[in-house]
Amino acid sequence: MKIFYPLFIPMNAPPTPREAPNRRHEQSEERRRRILDGARACFGEAGFAGATVGRIAERAGVSNGLLYRHFRNKEHLFEVVLAEIIGDWVRAMVPSRRNEPAADALEGMFRRSVDFCRDHPLLPALLRDDRQLQLTRISAASHDRIQPHRDLVASILRRGMAAGELRADLDVPSIADVICQLQSDYSGRAYRRDPDHPDAPEIIDAAVSMVRRAVIA
Amino acid sequence: MKIFYPLFIPMNAPPTPREAPNRRHEQSEERRRRILDGARACFGEAGFAGATVGRIAERAGVSNGLLYRHFRNKEHLFEVVLAEIIGDWVRAMVPSRRNEPAADALEGMFRRSVDFCRDHPLLPALLRDDRQLQLTRISAASHDRIQPHRDLVASILRRGMAAGELRADLDVPSIADVICQLQSDYSGRAYRRDPDHPDAPEIIDAAVSMVRRAVIA
Amino acid sequence: MKIFYPLFIPMNAPPTPREAPNRRHEQSEERRRRILDGARACFGEAGFAGATVGRIAERAGVSNGLLYRHFRNKEHLFEVVLAEIIGDWVRAMVPSRRNEPAADALEGMFRRSVDFCRDHPLLPALLRDDRQLQLTRISAASHDRIQPHRDLVASILRRGMAAGELRADLDVPSIADVICQLQSDYSGRAYRRDPDHPDAPEIIDAAVSMVRRAVIA
Amino acid sequence: MKIFYPLFIPMNAPPTPREAPNRRHEQSEERRRRILDGARACFGEAGFAGATVGRIAERAGVSNGLLYRHFRNKEHLFEVVLAEIIGDWVRAMVPSRRNEPAADALEGMFRRSVDFCRDHPLLPALLRDDRQLQLTRISAASHDRIQPHRDLVASILRRGMAAGELRADLDVPSIADVICQLQSDYSGRAYRRDPDHPDAPEIIDAAVSMVRRAVIA
DNA sequence: TATGAATGAGGGTTCATTCAT
DNA sequence: AATGAATGAACCCTCATTCAT
Numbered sequence: 004m005k006i007f008y009p010l011f012i013p014m015n016a017p018p019t020p021r022e023a024p025n026r027r028h029e030q031s032e033e034r035r036r037r038i039l040d041g042a043r044a045c046f047g048e049a050g051f052a053g054a055t056v057g058r059i060a061e062r063a064g065v066s067n068g069l070l071y072r073h074f075r076n077k078e079h080l081f082e083v084v085l086a087e088i089i090g091d092w093v094r095a096m097v098p099s100r101r102n103e104p105a106a107d108a109l110e111g112m113f114r115r116s117v118d119f120c121r122d123h124p125l126l127p128a129l130l131r132d133d134r135q136l137q138l139t140r141i142s143a144a145s146h147d148r149i150q151p152h153r154d155l156v157a158s159i160l161r162r163g164m165a166a167g168e169l170r171a172d173l174d175v176p177s178i179a180d181v182i183c184q185l186q187s188d189y190s191g192r193a194y195r196r197d198p199d200h201p202d203a204p205e206i207i208d209a210a211v212s213m214v215r216r217a218v219i220a
Numbered sequence: 221m222k223i224f225y226p227l228f229i230p231m232n233a234p235p236t237p238r239e240a241p242n243r244r245h246e247q248s249e250e251r252r253r254r255i256l257d258g259a260r261a262c263f264g265e266a267g268f269a270g271a272t273v274g275r276i277a278e279r280a281g282v283s284n285g286l287l288y289r290h291f292r293n294k295e296h297l298f299e300v301v302l303a304e305i306i307g308d309w310v311r312a313m314v315p316s317r318r319n320e321p322a323a324d325a326l327e328g329m330f331r332r333s334v335d336f337c338r339d340h341p342l343l344p345a346l347l348r349d350d351r352q353l354q355l356t357r358i359s360a361a362s363h364d365r366i367q368p369h370r371d372l373v374a375s376i377l378r379r380g381m382a383a384g385e386l387r388a389d390l391d392v393p394s395i396a397d398v399i400c401q402l403q404s405d406y407s408g409r410a411y412r413r414d415p416d417h418p419d420a421p422e423i424i425d426a427a428v429s430m431v432r433r434a435v436i437a
Numbered sequence: 438m439k440i441f442y443p444l445f446i447p448m449n450a451p452p453t454p455r456e457a458p459n460r461r462h463e464q465s466e467e468r469r470r471r472i473l474d475g476a477r478a479c480f481g482e483a484g485f486a487g488a489t490v491g492r493i494a495e496r497a498g499v500s501n502g503l504l505y506r507h508f509r510n511k512e513h514l515f516e517v518v519l520a521e522i523i524g525d526w527v528r529a530m531v532p533s534r535r536n537e538p539a540a541d542a543l544e545g546m547f548r549r550s551v552d553f554c555r556d557h558p559l560l561p562a563l564l565r566d567d568r569q570l571q572l573t574r575i576s577a578a579s580h581d582r583i584q585p586h587r588d589l590v591a592s593i594l595r596r597g598m599a600a601g602e603l604r605a606d607l608d609v610p611s612i613a614d615v616i617c618q619l620q621s622d623y624s625g626r627a628y629r630r631d632p633d634h635p636d637a638p639e640i641i642d643a644a645v646s647m648v649r650r651a652v653i654a
Numbered sequence: 655m656k657i658f659y660p661l662f663i664p665m666n667a668p669p670t671p672r673e674a675p676n677r678r679h680e681q682s683e684e685r686r687r688r689i690l691d692g693a694r695a696c697f698g699e700a701g702f703a704g705a706t707v708g709r710i711a712e713r714a715g716v717s718n719g720l721l722y723r724h725f726r727n728k729e730h731l732f733e734v735v736l737a738e739i740i741g742d743w744v745r746a747m748v749p750s751r752r753n754e755p756a757a758d759a760l761e762g763m764f765r766r767s768v769d770f771c772r773d774h775p776l777l778p779a780l781l782r783d784d785r786q787l788q789l790t791r792i793s794a795a796s797h798d799r800i801q802p803h804r805d806l807v808a809s810i811l812r813r814g815m816a817a818g819e820l821r822a823d824l825d826v827p828s829i830a831d832v833i834c835q836l837q838s839d840y841s842g843r844a845y846r847r848d849p850d851h852p853d854a855p856e857i858i859d860a861a862v863s864m865v866r867r868a869v870i871a
Numbered sequence: 872t873a874t875g876a877a878t879g880a881g882g883g884t885t886c887a888t889t890c891a892t
Numbered sequence: 893a894a895t896g897a898a899t900g901a902a903c904c905c906t907c908a909t910t911c912a913t
Contacts, residue, residue: 027892031897052269056883066899068885077883149416177426180418184405185398199366201397209394210401217430248872273908283874285910294908461913465876486703490904500878505905583850611860614852618839619832633800635831643828644835647868682893707887717895719889728887 035073037063042084051081089148092190095119098159105163106219109156110211113186117207121193153179160218169218178218185210252290254280259301268298306365309407312336315376322380323436326373326399327428333403334424338410370396377435386435395435402427469507471497476518485515523582526624529553532593539597540653543590544645547620551641555627587613594652603652612652619644686724688714693735702732740799743841746770749810756814757870760807761862764837768858772844804830811869820869829869836861 041062045054056077060067074080096116098108157179163169189210192202258279262271273294277284291297313333315325374396380386406427409419475496479488490511494501508514530550532542591613597603623644626636692713696705707728711718725731747767749759808830814820840861843853 069898174422174426177423180423181427181430188401205391206394206397209391210398213398213430213434216434286873503877608856608860611857614857615861615864622835639825640828640831643825644832647832647864651864651867720894
């Protein structure tokens with residue numbers, strides 16, 4: 004069975020500086036970086052509509068106008084931020100060892116995803132709900148990141164079923180959907196520090212064990 | 221065992237008409253109603269930031285200013301809408317029969333919640349994530365609706381454990397959290413019609429069966 | 438010979454208040470008026486691009502936002518201003534007596550146009566050159582006002598030729614074009630007080646006599 | 655009779671290269687040239703306000719900043735462009751033969767002006783109306799170019815009157831004004847291709863014949 | 872009670888100009 | 893001399909909120 008791991012193409016790698024980078028270019032690049040960081044934080048805190056360009060620039064310590072040298076407009080900036088985050092997240096999540104039992108692979112993914120989101124100042128909050136963000140125009144983003152995630156989970160499930168480790172009667176696409184949903188939920192919690200949606204270890208454990216119990220033979 | 225069903229205190233009951241309601245008062249009350257309906261629709265479609273008071277008033281067929289006679293401001297209006305919706309949702313969700321097996325009670329709740337959200341033009345989208353809505357100031361709302369929901373689920377779990385229907389080693393608060401999370405997720409999907417987050421019956425079934433398997437003895 | 442005088446339909450007559458106008462409505466109407474006056478002045482001085490809504494509002498003594506209650510946007514405001522001005526101008530210019538000699542009719546029109554523009558705080562400056570104003574989207578405006586003007590002049594010319602008062606070999610459309618051009622020029626001068634383009638009486642006389650000499654038999 | 659032909663003082667002659675022009679200087683000069691050409695095109699297309707420095711630099715194939723080494727600011731650049739154009743225009747317009755009849759001289763000037771503007775990708779549109787261009791600060795430019803033009807026409811008129819070719823009772827300054835006005839009008843038309851202000855040959859002919867008839871004895 | 876005209880702060884965006892390199 | 897990244901003021905426009913009627 005062919006497993007197809009490499010999910011996402013990194014969309015917004017910084018333009019490869021093939022010439023020796025001079026000071027100017029370096030500084031510019033660093034400011035672009037700071038803008039993206041500021042945008043991550045602001046979008047993460049306030050959502051797309053709530054974040055303001057002015058605030059982002061301020062946070063990045065640059066002028067209002069500079070933002071528009073690096074990004075077409077607010078929406079474009081948001082797209083780039085999203086793409087970056089997804090790239091990071093996926094890299095953190097992907098199974099490290101290929102031969103581990105399927106249930107362990109799922110649990111590993113789950114926990115790595117949560118841990119990544121906890122440690123990283125980023126916005127998995129935005130990983131879920133484009134509708135709220137009035138970003139219907141950014142349609143690709145949502146689809147592009149969700150389906151591959153499900154496919155990855157599904158491939159692990161199928162591998163486990165083939166190996167006899169998992170129940171044989173799983174409705175793979177549906178179960179994969181639910182697992183991904185839970186993973187998104189608790190990854191998101193790890194970032195937001197909403198006391199109403201805690202990410203206490205025992206809750207994560209409960210989610211993980213629910214997943215295990217649902218799939219194991 | 222005492223089961224404590226009445227979860228929510230109605231927050232914004234219409235001011236109790238202690239005098240015999242004359243015409244004026246009646247009409248006023250009806251307009252308040254229309255404003256709330258318009259707000260539900262608008263907030264549901266565009267989120268908090270995206271909805272405008274002008275639009276809401278227009279939809280309600282009243283003037284812009286009247287809105288401010290009935291509600292302190294946009295935020296307050298939103299709070300009231302939220303509270304109302306949660307009331308409706310809870311009423312729809314609460315177990316009908318008291319003596320059914322715990323697992324069935326959970327499943328029933330799950331499905332009723334999803335169905336309610338599907339049939340009702342309302343905004344369970346908003347049930348989850350105040351942060352997105354820039355409503356950090358509305359902290360109470362979130363807490364008030366989420367904890368009671370978990371308590372309800374927890375009480376069912378405990379009943380089932382006491383009755384020997386469910387596993388004895390459940391970490392009740394944590395499992396309740398996960399179950400509520402899933403229920404919110406798929407209820408939300410039922411309202412939004414995001415093709416990337418479908419609410420196909422088999423997916424709902426998968427979620428339900430995952431829950432059952434997690435708790436059943 | 439049929440003469441077709443009524444050229445322009447007044448486009449932006451204030452919405453006829455068929456009900457007894459209360460104070461509120463009156464004040465609103467007056468503010469709309471003030472905005473239009475401010476806009477006339479600002480557009481007249483600075484052109485479309487150069488005029489700013491902020492400046493116009495300030496000049497009208499109202500808030501920035503009010504402008505957008507009365508007009509869709511800057512462009513719409515400009516259109517209305519233009520239409521008003523043209524209406525005024527046309528009414529001022531149109532021949533009063535029907536039976537006067539053609540050459541006198543032309544001269545009368547010419548002088549009335551100039552006088553109107555001199556006395557009136559308006560912007561015939563804008564009567565000529567949409568291109569400068571980057572108003573390609575307002576294409577109709579230009580055409581709608583210029584051709585009728587020429588037609589009016591042409592009809593007078595033809596009447597004079599038929600009556601034997603004017604030379605029989607006139608190239609009517611071309612001569613009409615030149616006459617209108619001159620009339621626009623010196624009407625515009627009357628408004629702008631550019632010392633480099635004076636509107637001294639003897640210059641107007643020179644223009645008028647040039648026109649007479651060109652057409653008279 | 656003294657005829658005073660050399661009308662305009664070249665305002666912005668390139669800084670006289672008093673040293674043998676080395677490579678550096680040559681290249682610099684060529685870039686200045688390219689900037690001016692780009693500016694001509696941009697101002698011509700979009701007017702002063704509509705043209706942007708960035709666009710001009712891009713069109714000239716130089717950097718944004720270089721523009722400010724050669725010109726004080728956008729306004730200065732515009733002044734220089736204007737002066738250049740006027741120089742070109744005047745050279746094209748000036749009577750070639752000194753002894754031709756005055757009326758022919760006028761007609762020749764008229765037609766050469768129109769032809770020049772038609773053939774040349776430049777901005778006689780801007781020849782008339784500084785006010786529109788928000789360039790009230792550039793007052794000199796306007797005066798410097800208009801009065802000499804009138805003087806030239808006046809001198810031809812006086813010559814014709816002295817020679818008995820033209821009517822003896824002409825109000826020379828006034829007639830000169832009108833002639834110059836017409837000439838500007840139709841020269842401008844030749845450049846702009848506004849269908850509402852055509853420059854068809856028969857219209858030009860009509861204008862020319864109007865002028866002739868106005869002055870001829 | 873109900874209206875909707877009026878306000879004005881703040882939104883995203885552009886662009887003339889400067890200055891370190 | 894030449895670059896182009898960076899600035900920030902000013903642009904048009906929206907919309908939550910107030911208040912005279």
